[in-house]
Amino acid sequence: MGIISFFGIKSLIIQDPQPESCVVETETIIKISEGTSYDIVFSDSHGDHYYINRGLERGLNLDSLNAKVLNKRVTLHLPKLWLGTSEHIAQLAVGDDIIFTEFSSSDTATED
Secondary structure, X not given: OHHHHHHHHHOOOOOOOOHHHEEEEEEXXXXXXXXXXXXXXXXXXOOOEEEEOOXXXXXXXXXXXXHHHOOOEEEEEEEEEOXXXXXXXXXXXXXXXXXXXXXXXXXXXXXX
């Protein structure tokens, strides 16, 4: 039973997401706020919420994100989990402009 629990929990942890292991969704973001543990939470026009894990610690800024993302159509890469799709944002883009990504070999935010 312990091994089954271990693998069940491990399947819910997101480590080193890659584009091929993500679902791509296009949403309109209507609210951006600070969440717990320095997360940045994005709310879409359907009432769904997505987050960048520890986004504020990674150098992202709420004012800048509001200017670039608020009320715009964005493309989200959301990692697939054993039980479905995560709300964790692995990549956020507006058009061809990548605002944030975890896909490179380093764990950096890309906000200009």
